[in-house]
Amino acid sequence: MRFLAHVDVRLRHGIADPEGATILRALPALGFTSVASVESGRSFRVELDAADLEAARSMAASLADRLLANPVIEESVIEVEPLG
Amino acid sequence: MSASIGVIVFPGTNCEHDAVGAVDALGGEGRLIFHTDTSLGQLDGLILPGGFAHGDYLRPGAIARFSPIMEAVRTFAEAGGPVVGICNGFQVLCEAHLLPGALQKNRGLTFLCQPSELEVVSTSSVLTSSATVGQRLSVPINHFSGSYTCDLDTLRQLEAQDRIVLRYVDNPNGSIDSIAGISNEAGNVVGLMPHPERAVSSLLGSEDGAVLLRSFLGAAAAATVG
Numbered sequence: 001m002r003f004l005a006h007v008d009v010r011l012r013h014g015i016a017d018p019e020g021a022t023i024l025r026a027l028p029a030l031g032f033t034s035v036a037s038v039e040s041g042r043s044f045r046v047e048l049d050a051a052d053l054e055a056a057r058s059m060a061a062s063l064a065d066r067l068l069a070n071p072v073i074e075e076s077v078i079e080v081e082p083l084g
Numbered sequence: 085m086s087a088s089i090g091v092i093v094f095p096g097t098n099c100e101h102d103a104v105g106a107v108d109a110l111g112g113e114g115r116l117i118f119h120t121d122t123s124l125g126q127l128d129g130l131i132l133p134g135g136f137a138h139g140d141y142l143r144p145g146a147i148a149r150f151s152p153i154m155e156a157v158r159t160f161a162e163a164g165g166p167v168v169g170i171c172n173g174f175q176v177l178c179e180a181h182l183l184p185g186a187l188q189k190n191r192g193l194t195f196l197c198q199p200s201e202l203e204v205v206s207t208s209s210v211l212t213s214s215a216t217v218g219q220r221l222s223v224p225i226n227h228f229s230g231s232y233t234c235d236l237d238t239l240r241q242l243e244a245q246d247r248i249v250l251r252y253v254d255n256p257n258g259s260i261d262s263i264a265g266i267s268n269e270a271g272n273v274v275g276l277m278p279h280p281e282r283a284v285s286s287l288l289g290s291e292d293g294a295v296l297l298r299s300f301l302g303a304a305a306a307a308t309v310g
Binding site: 015016019022067068070072 | 188
């Protein structure tokens with residue numbers, strides 16, 4: 001069965017986020033003066049084949065942990081849905 | 085006998101010739117090793133040079149770490165062979181877990197290309213064994229993701245084990261504890277963001293990098309690995 005995994009990689013709490021901080025500083029120039037915070041991250045959509053939803057989740061978690069995120073500074077949030 | 089130094093070339097590496105040139109100028113023998121190779125051959129030391137391996141896609145070093153040659157690099161490092169990762173090479177060593185921590189985007193999101201003032205913190209690494217603690221060195225930096233970070237336990241461990249090798253005097257990139265370079269526990273694997281290979285002649289503005297590379301060549305000549 002084919003599944004679609006949404007992998008959202010974000011910085012761990014307490015790790016400096018210069019990208020988010022720079023975006024936050026730029027927003028007032030566009031008139032967005034009431035933005036309280038910005039956190040940067042990246043998202044991946046990964047299509048994969050697995051026996052069932054549980055196996056797909058486990059594979060997505062493993063590839064996120066081993067490649068998509070650097071566990072030293074990042075954590076990932078994963079959602080998996082069946083495709084087609 | 086002069087030390088034979090392998091310089092690893094990934095797709096996107098761009099400092100390999102500078103590294104070989106510096107090694108040769110200081111009396112060693114540098115030679116290029118391609119990322120698809122699976123063995124190092126007869127070598128006394130290894131340099132992972134700067135550049136943008138695999139375009140820095142995903143994160144600097146994240147893809148390079150899976151290169152065929154990296155297994156041989158790991159074996160060489162774990163056997164005590166002298167290994168230094170410079171700039172992108174430091175990022176590769178961190179991603180490969182041969183060194184702890186990670187390199188993040190610079191504070192202020194600024195690409196930094198400038199001379200940097202370093203202070204030697206430890207002389208128990210292969211890169212600093214002929215330097216003196218507290219010695220100031222001017223060595224250029226050239227990076228976007230050079231802000232060293234690690235968790236607090238790792239930082240305490242690095243301090244306690246004398247593994248912080250170099251610190252910036254004015255911390256241009258926002259590294260934790262102003263760290264410019266660290267080593268593994270044995271001191272034979274070192275990573276640093278500054279480029280010592282670009283500071284081996286007064287023509288280049290500084291000869292201070294030679295202090296570091298001479299230490300490295302000395303350690304390599306004395307090593308029995310490979």
